[in-house]
Amino acid sequence: MYSHKWMTASVLAGLFAMQSAVSHAESPIGTAASTRPNVEAVTGGNTLTLSSGNAIYANQTVRTGNRGTADLVFIDSTNLNVGPMSEIRLDKFVYDPTGSSGSVVLQARRGAFLFATGSQAKRAYQFNTPHGTLGVQP
């Protein structure tokens, strides 16, 4: 009886550990080409300092402080400059360099941004704000 409980607990602990490992094993979608402190990357409740050269991931929220800036370069050459006191979630990134199933969805919550689309089809890009959606004309 007790051994079953221990086995169940061990399996659950193992699954939890695997989930954590898998979440860190996701492929990066780009890199922080340059940053000026403070810049934070929030993933699933974990907050890390984002420095120059660090990888960025889908579902990550990038947040800058009073003087913080970040220049994010995605693997499709999309460029996103994040100004001070800004927050943006990298909602979705699907890289399809030859096909039409690529998708780049960003969710700006506050602040200032300079956004330059990359090499994917124009309709792949969606820049959301609380007040609407910016898309690229085909």
Added chain:
Amino acid sequence: MWRLWLSTLAAVLLISQSAFAQGAKVEVTVSTNPKDECATKVRLISGAANFTVAQTGKVIPLTQPFTCTCISAKGEVTNSFCPDSLVQFEFVPVQNTQPIVTSPTKLP
């Protein structure tokens, strides 16, 4: 004759390639201050884009570079010529940035 035809073809290919490759470059500001006239402000630098206003569903085409579109918290839209940047920050120019090459991960 052939030379003329080839140069015309090359020009057409070049134009179509650049038209396909060109995306859009925009500046966007998002305010959380309810007193601000523009809740979201968009400035087109190059290319062409459109902005769909969440409250009204209205689609605003952005085709003229250096035109600002101001969207109020109520969804009202005003356009204006704005030669100056919306973003008041500078970046260190990126040089020799190598793209990240990823490969499929084999799980055990």
